[in-house]
Amino acid sequence: MKSLALLHASQLVTLSGPNRPRVGNELTELGIIRDGGILIRDGKVDIVGPSDEIEKDAGDAEIVDLGGRVALPGFVDAHTHLVFGGNRLDDFERRARGETYEQIAKAGGGIWSTVEKTRAASEDELFAETKKRTDWLLKCGTTTLEAKSGYGLTLEHELKILHVIRRLNEETPLEIVPTFLGAHAVPRETSPEKYVDLVISEMLPRVAKEKLAEFCDVFCERGYFDIEQSRKILNAAKKLGLKLRGHVDQLSNSGGAQLMAELGATTADHLEKTDEQGIAALKSANVQPVLLPGSVYALGSTHLRQGSGGQASYPLAREMIEAELAVVLATDFNPGSSPTPSMPMVLSLACTQMKMSPAEAIAAATINAAYSLDRGDTIGSLEPGKIANISVFDCTDYREIAYWFGISQTHSVYVSGRPV
Ligand code: NIG
Ligand code: FE
Numbered sequence: 001m002k003s004l005a006l007l008h009a010s011q012l013v014t015l016s017g018p019n020r021p022r023v024g025n026e027l028t029e030l031g032i033i034r035d036g037g038i039l040i041r042d043g044k045v046d047i048v049g050p051s052d053e054i055e056k057d058a059g060d061a062e063i064v065d066l067g068g069r070v071a072l073p074g075f076v077d078a079h080t081h082l083v084f085g086g087n088r089l090d091d092f093e094r095r096a097r098g099e100t101y102e103q104i105a106k107a108g109g110g111i112w113s114t115v116e117k118t119r120a121a122s123e124d125e126l127f128a129e130t131k132k133r134t135d136w137l138l139k140c141g142t143t144t145l146e147a148k149s150g151y152g153l154t155l156e157h158e159l160k161i162l163h164v165i166r167r168l169n170e171e172t173p174l175e176i177v178p179t180f181l182g183a184h185a186v187p188r189e190t191s192p193e194k195y196v197d198l199v200i201s202e203m204l205p206r207v208a209k210e211k212l213a214e215f216c217d218v219f220c221e222r223g224y225f226d227i228e229q230s231r232k233i234l235n236a237a238k239k240l241g242l243k244l245r246g247h248v249d250q251l252s253n254s255g256g257a258q259l260m261a262e263l264g265a266t267t268a269d270h271l272e273k274t275d276e277q278g279i280a281a282l283k284s285a286n287v288q289p290v291l292l293p294g295s296v297y298a299l300g301s302t303h304l305r306q307g308s309g310g311q312a313s314y315p316l317a318r319e320m321i322e323a324e325l326a327v328v329l330a331t332d333f334n335p336g337s338s339p340t341p342s343m344p345m346v347l348s349l350a351c352t353q354m355k356m357s358p359a360e361a362i363a364a365a366t367i368n369a370a371y372s373l374d375r376g377d378t379i380g381s382l383e384p385g386k387i388a389n390i391s392v393f394d395c396t397d398y399r400e401i402a403y404w405f406g407i408s409q410t411h412s413v414y415v416s417g418r419p420v
Pocket of ligand 2: 079080081247332334
């Protein structure tokens, strides 16, 4: 493989720093090299530094002039529901008329309607539909993502989704980290008790045996899986060697953050309703919060009156940063609550709605996200030895990535040192 030297980034945002997730003030330290360059050998970062120095060391490497653009480690999207059939345009229109996520789910929309469409699709159909979405992700500058099952809700269909994820990982430039989310909703055809049983006694052992997932997730929420059921499922997953993530405290504060702390989960995701006690619990167990402002935005309910029940609000990002939690940002890409593959859009929301600084948002979307997927040693920053996943943006200051919204500034994307 030919070596490559990328030269003349106005800002090469390296995120170099300690070999662990970043907290507190560290989130603002991006390790920026002005007029920066990077030498890539065998798909890995060899050296980073000022362009004139890199050029001297470039030898026979192919030279690419970045023309004064901004270069970052590829975004790591640590929470997506990438594989689903169809869309939820009817839910979207009903929400525009003022109905809530929970009302729409009760009336036959919601997760269940996506389950029906996902079950109806063959593995090949689902693969083709989903492959298009991986192009969207790359166009937004994402090079690694987590993807969950959860729209099958039978052994056969959950396995089908996980097989699609495996194929996408093999057949696209993206690295995709699989998560089993069999406990995403209780399917119509069975009772909650029987379904929890099925997840534990049949689905989880099969998923673990076939090594189809690294993580297990549950949707812990009223009307979905309560604390006790979530604990049972996640404990069973842990015994089988899976690491844990969880959808918690999204629509109501049920003590989900505390549960994730008790179980030693890697991440607790959503947390829109998590309070100071929940934050303290996450801190005590070093659980990384994964914040998903795209889902709050797309549910479009923050302006509605308090008390109308199940309304989303943005999570307490500032309090979490002050508590020294290693905050992560992700899209939650899914057809219902967050139909966006765009990490730049999520950065915009993080800054405008959750009062994170652009630097904090970038660190949360790269290095911290990489650690949350157990890949902090190999991706998430541009440091010698790491995989050369790089996204180049058509701007001269990294803050522009979060500032301009509604347009794509992605110029080019490299995965393992190859342009894609
Ligand atoms: O993260 N909250 C649960 N799951 C998704 C939404 C799934 C859907 O509506 O299809 C979420 O918001
Ligand atoms: Fe989600």
